[in-house]
Amino acid sequence: MAEELPLEVKTLPAFERSLEPGIREARLLAPPWVRSLGKLTMEVRIEGWRFPVPVENPTISPSVKPTRPRLYEPEKKSRRAGLPKSRTRLKPPGDAVVLKERLLYLLQPPLETLFSGKQVTLPFQPYPYQMEGIAFLMPRSAALLADEMGLGKTMQTILALRLLFNGGLIQRALLVCPKPLVFNWARELRTWAADLPFEVIGGDADARQATWRISNCPLKVVNYEILTRDAALVADERVHFDVVVLDEAQRIKNRESKTAEVVCSIQRSRSWALTGTPIENRPEDLINIFSFVDRERIPANTPTRQLPKLTGDCILRRTKDDVLSDLPAKTIRDAFLELTPAQRDSYVLAEKEGVVRLNSLGATITVQHVFELIMRLKQICNFDPLTGQSAKLEQLQADLAEVADSGRKAIVFSQWVQPLEILADNLASLGALQFHGKIPAKQRPALLERFKNDPHKHVLLMSYGTGSVGLNLQFTNYVFLFDRWWNPAVEDQAINRAHRIGQKEPVFVTRFVTQGTIENRIADILENKRQLFAELLEQNGPPPSLGLTEEDIFSLFDIQARPKRMAA
Amino acid sequence: MANLATAPWNLGFLTIVQEPAGYLGGYLVTNQWGRPLEFRLSTAVLPNRVQQILYGDTLQPYICGELIGKTLIDKTVTQAHVIVTDREIVLPLRQLLATPVGWIDEREWAGVSERENVLQTHPLFPQDQRMLADLEERLGDAFDLTEPFARIREAISEARKMGVTSRG
Numbered sequence: 001m002a003e004e005l006p007l008e009v010k011t012l013p014a015f016e017r018s019l020e021p022g023i024r025e026a027r028l029l030a031p032p033w034v035r036s037l038g039k040l041t042m043e044v045r046i047e048g049w050r051f052p053v054p055v056e057n058p059t060i061s062p063s064v065k066p067t068r069p070r071l072y073e074p075e076k077k078s079r080r081a082g083l084p085k086s087r088t089r090l091k092p093p094g095d096a097v098v099l100k101e102r103l104l105y106l107l108q109p110p111l112e113t114l115f116s117g118k119q120v121t122l123p124f125q126p127y128p129y130q131m132e133g134i135a136f137l138m139p140r141s142a143a144l145l146a147d148e149m150g151l152g153k154t155m156q157t158i159l160a161l162r163l164l165f166n167g168g169l170i171q172r173a174l175l176v177c178p179k180p181l182v183f184n185w186a187r188e189l190r191t192w193a194a195d196l197p198f199e200v201i202g203g204d205a206d207a208r209q210a211t212w213r214i215s216n217c218p219l220k221v222v223n224y225e226i227l228t229r230d231a232a233l234v235a236d237e238r239v240h241f242d243v244v245v246l247d248e249a250q251r252i253k254n255r256e257s258k259t260a261e262v263v264c265s266i267q268r269s270r271s272w273a274l275t276g277t278p279i280e281n282r283p284e285d286l287i288n289i290f291s292f293v294d295r296e297r298i299p300a301n302t303p304t305r306q307l308p309k310l311t312g313d314c315i316l317r318r319t320k321d322d323v324l325s326d327l328p329a330k331t332i333r334d335a336f337l338e339l340t341p342a343q344r345d346s347y348v349l350a351e352k353e354g355v356v357r358l359n360s361l362g363a364t365i366t367v368q369h370v371f372e373l374i375m376r377l378k379q380i381c382n383f384d385p386l387t388g389q390s391a392k393l394e395q396l397q398a399d400l401a402e403v404a405d406s407g408r409k410a411i412v413f414s415q416w417v418q419p420l421e422i423l424a425d426n427l428a429s430l431g432a433l434q435f436h437g438k439i440p441a442k443q444r445p446a447l448l449e450r451f452k453n454d455p456h457k458h459v460l461l462m463s464y465g466t467g468s469v470g471l472n473l474q475f476t477n478y479v480f481l482f483d484r485w486w487n488p489a490v491e492d493q494a495i496n497r498a499h500r501i502g503q504k505e506p507v508f509v510t511r512f513v514t515q516g517t518i519e520n521r522i523a524d525i526l527e528n529k530r531q532l533f534a535e536l537l538e539q540n541g542p543p544p545s546l547g548l549t550e551e552d553i554f555s556l557f558d559i560q561a562r563p564k565r566m567a568a
Numbered sequence: 569m570a571n572l573a574t575a576p577w578n579l580g581f582l583t584i585v586q587e588p589a590g591y592l593g594g595y596l597v598t599n600q601w602g603r604p605l606e607f608r609l610s611t612a613v614l615p616n617r618v619q620q621i622l623y624g625d626t627l628q629p630y631i632c633g634e635l636i637g638k639t640l641i642d643k644t645v646t647q648a649h650v651i652v653t654d655r656e657i658v659l660p661l662r663q664l665l666a667t668p669v670g671w672i673d674e675r676e677w678a679g680v681s682e683r684e685n686v687l688q689t690h691p692l693f694p695q696d697q698r699m700l701a702d703l704e705e706r707l708g709d710a711f712d713l714t715e716p717f718a719r720i721r722e723a724i725s726e727a728r729k730m731g732v733t734s735r736g
């Protein structure tokens with residue numbers, strides 16, 4: 001039989017209370033658990049500059065017919081096939097601190113692109129050094145172009161102005177020059193900037209006032225004398241120019257002069273000065289010219305040795321030696337001059353009386369009669385018989401001063417001895433020597449030696465008929481034809497006394513031509529014949545004569561009379 | 569769109585340069601003779617590492633085209649009738665513009681000896697080819713289409729000296 005075990009029920013304290021779960025917070029990830037790795041969007045800011053709008057479709061003045069100029073005659077017209085090989089870029093000057101102004105010039109196209117395109121047409125391509133000169137002038141508000149005479153300061157200035165006008169960068173400009181050169185500038189403007197309207201300030205007081213104050217013509221040309229006379233008009237605050245150009249700037253080297261005072265008083269944004277003298281060798285003159293170019297650039301009492309540093313960025317001077325490789329062997333230019341008032345009065349009277357007399361001769365008239373009148377008028381173009389005034393002499397003196405300052409030598413030709421004697425008196429300070437029929441043959445070799453070797457002898461005054469084959473004047477760089485000869489071959493022979501094959505240095509020939517006179521008319525006929533000669537030479541051969549024919553001579557005047565055989 | 573045969577027209581030149589500071593854009597609008605009318609310059613854009621990774625291969629085209637190129641053109645007041653670029657990567661910008669875009673490879677241009685079409689257009693816009701061919705014809709041999717880019721780079725360098733191109 002199994003025994004029953006007693007059961008004892010005990011309570012377990014662990015079970016006396018109900019089960020409750022314990023909750024403890026467990027941090028697995030710190031909020032927020034998505035991190036940004038950086039900005040995904042990109043931003044850009046833009047800076048910008050707008051520039052003046054260039055002139056579109058500039059018009060050529062209808063009164064000017066572009067003609068082949070006689071001023072610059074490089075041996076060959078530059079031919080550009082395809083893209084320009086060199087690029088002349090504008091560079092902002094050192095004193096241009098505003099970024100927009102610097103960008104304006106940096107972003108201009110190369111000059112070669114502008115000149116080879118259709119907007120700016122030229123009769124000839126400038127030489128590389130002339131491109132550099134234009135690029136020097138264009139961005140500058142203060143500039144002194146001091147190239148040696150004959151290197152084309154006029155042309156460089158005109159093209160720089162033209163590009164500034166075309167680019168919309170300037171609207172008004174004033175050119176100041178010596179009185180004898182006004183016509184020359186006018187002619188050069190028509191040659192190099194036929195699309196740029198200009199007017200010459202002159203006439204009576206009312207006319208000048210209207211031109212100064214009212215006229216909207218973009219370019220005005222005035223001579224120093226009229227400018228000085230119109231000082232009060234110029235000082236008017238309504239008269240302002242974007243550019244003022246001074247030709248022959250050494251005119252204002254005397255700061256106390258009225259001329260300098262008036263010039264410096266012109267209200268302007270840019271000041272350009274042109275001179276052929278080696279200005280860097282003349283500190284005093286340099287300082288005075290800079291009173292116009294940039295008054296504040298040279299502080300008072302600046303030591304001379306500091307001048308180059310202060311002015312270097314504003315001055316550009318090249319000599320023939322510097323640009324030898326660019327230059328042709330021979331450069332011929334015509335200097336068109338206006339007769340002085342006294343000369344003009346004498347000329348008009350002589351021509352009028354002369355033509356009346358010729359017409360009165362009827363069929364008995366001969367070429368010789370006409371020659372006599374031509375000769376008389378040509379002499380008046382040289383010197384006024386009553387007063388001795390001479391526009392040519394004035395200009396020649398200025399040109400030869402530059403030649404002498406540059407240490408160079410020049411020959412001056414005339415077909416008569418008397419003008420040479422007058423010139424000798426007036427050019428004595430330049431060591432002028434005479435070489436013509438009145439000089440005994442025995443003295444001539446020594447005279448030529450003196451001209452060659454004496455550094456103070458800068459000028460040789462020579463007649464066309466003098467000299468012989470073998471006359472060697474290759475050390476001469478400048479030739480001036482005070483009056484011209486009939487036959488171009490005779491002129492060439494004269495010129496070639498300086499310019500010969502083997503001549504290492506280029507020769508600059510200046511032919512004086514008085515405006516609106518018989519010289520002008522003869523020059524036109526001869527030029528047409530030269531062109532015809534050049535064309536015929538390419539085709540058939542040379543024409544029989546290059547001089548003036550009988551008909552040419554009679555056509556120079558309004559003469560109805562003709563010799564009997566011509567009339568038949 | 570203006571008739572290129574008769575009316576005056578403007579050219580736009582767009583380039584992007586890549587420097588340590590980032591991508592910089594320059595846009596020059598000129599008249600038909602190459603004279604500057606307006607110039608726009610961007611600040612430098614330097615993508616960070618995340619952007620480089622996330623944008624991947626689309627980064628450069630995006631920065632050069634849409635970000636810099638289009639912004640430059642949109643901000644320019646003077647409208648160009650034709651846009652030329654020297655960066656092929658900018659060419660897709662054409663899809664965002666109504667203006668023909670041509671790419672000129674400077675190396676190809678240097679080797680050109682005869683008149684031929686050297687401007688390449690976007691393949692989706694074949695009609696641009698005709699317009700750009702007319703442009704080259706009109707400009708003639710004297711206008712070097714690569715030359716304005718040299719000006720732009722010089723202008724960028726000048727602006728950098730004056731601190732204009734700092735990162736935004």
